[in-house]
Amino acid sequence: MASSESAVLQFFPSSTSLSAKVHPLVIFNICDCYVRRPDQAERVIGTLLGSISPDGTVDIRNSYGVPHNESSDQVALDIDYHHNMLLSHQKVNPKEVIVGWYSTGFGVTGGSALIHEFYSREVQNPIHLTVDTTFRNGEATIKAFVSASLSLGERQLAAQFQEIPLDLRMIEAEQVGFDILKTTMVEKLPGDLEGMEASMERLYVLLDDVYKYVDSVVEGQVVPDNDIGRFIAVTVASLPKISPPAFDRLMNDSLQDQLLLLYLSSITRTHLSLAEKLNTAAQIL
Numbered sequence: 001m002a003s004s005e006s007a008v009l010q011f012f013p014s015s016t017s018l019s020a021k022v023h024p025l026v027i028f029n030i031c032d033c034y035v036r037r038p039d040q041a042e043r044v045i046g047t048l049l050g051s052i053s054p055d056g057t058v059d060i061r062n063s064y065g066v067p068h069n070e071s072s073d074q075v076a077l078d079i080d081y082h083h084n085m086l087l088s089h090q091k092v093n094p095k096e097v098i099v100g101w102y103s104t105g106f107g108v109t110g111g112s113a114l115i116h117e118f119y120s121r122e123v124q125n126p127i128h129l130t131v132d133t134t135f136r137n138g139e140a141t142i143k144a145f146v147s148a149s150l151s152l153g154e155r156q157l158a159a160q161f162q163e164i165p166l167d168l169r170m171i172e173a174e175q176v177g178f179d180i181l182k183t184t185m186v187e188k189l190p191g192d193l194e195g196m197e198a199s200m201e202r203l204y205v206l207l208d209d210v211y212k213y214v215d216s217v218v219e220g221q222v223v224p225d226n227d228i229g230r231f232i233a234v235t236v237a238s239l240p241k242i243s244p245p246a247f248d249r250l251m252n253d254s255l256q257d258q259l260l261l262l263y264l265s266s267i268t269r270t271h272l273s274l275a276e277k278l279n280t281a282a283q284i285l
Contacts, residue, residue, distance in 0.1 A: 019165040020127050020144040022060040024174040026102075027131060027142065033065040034104045034133045042070075043104045045115060047082060048129060049089060049096040058099050058127050062089065075111045077118060100127030106134075106141060108161045116147050116161075128161060140178075142168060
């Protein structure tokens with residue numbers, strides 16, 4: 001009986017436990033790089049720096065752009081610039097290593113496989129982060145991908161990008177800046193009081209959502225979720241027990257302190273401007 005050999009089509013998916021967490025500084029750096037791009041460039045790409053925790057979470061904390069030329073069938077990266085920037089960053093923070101790369105635009109494009117192949121030689125299983133800098137409908141579409149190989153025997157046929165969970169967490173000050181960034185056009189940056197007002201309005205909306213959810217659960221309109229209930233209970237328990245008059249007094253004192261700081265900073269700017277004008281006048285005379 002004659003023996004026959006058959007090639008097996010193999011698919012090697014990435015680890016399903018892999019997830020990513022990106023810091024707001026990375027998003028701001030990517031948007032700044034996109035604004036400063038050359039006129040003929042449709043998108044920008046760059047390197048992601050961070051660390052990988054034992055549980056498989058990729059912590060993306062920093063980034064830098066990498067010059068490139070891109071056509072329909074090939075991509076040319078400035079590898080020397082990439083390595084020089086990496087050495088400079090590691091002198092400041094040696095714990096940050098390459099964890100992947102980013103590109104602007106909506107989703108994965110045709111040249112992404114070529115760029116991903118280069119970063120696969122720099123780090124094992126790199127993360128591909130995409131940021132839609134157009135902010136369509138005032139929303140930021142930010143996604144993270146990993147590559148999975150499709151092979152026929154020992155020959156690799158293609159690479160498929162699979163989306164992984166992405167966590168984007170911000171403190172209140174970063175959230176205010178990110179909301180301004182999503183508007184793409186503003187007349188002026190908000191002051192401290194305006195930022196506080198926006199934060200209080202957002203807090204009011206969130207409290208109203210929680211109030212409606214609890215009422216719906218009590219009335220039997222929504223199936224209760226133990227995790228959500230536990231989270232609400234922990235949040236309520238973490239609030240300090242303080243009477244409404246004492247809270248109002250504390251809030252007013254804090255507000256007066258901020259107004260005093262604004263007044264003092266305005267006086268300082270006025271004095272500096274006056275001193276500069278007097279110095280200029282003295283040099284002329």
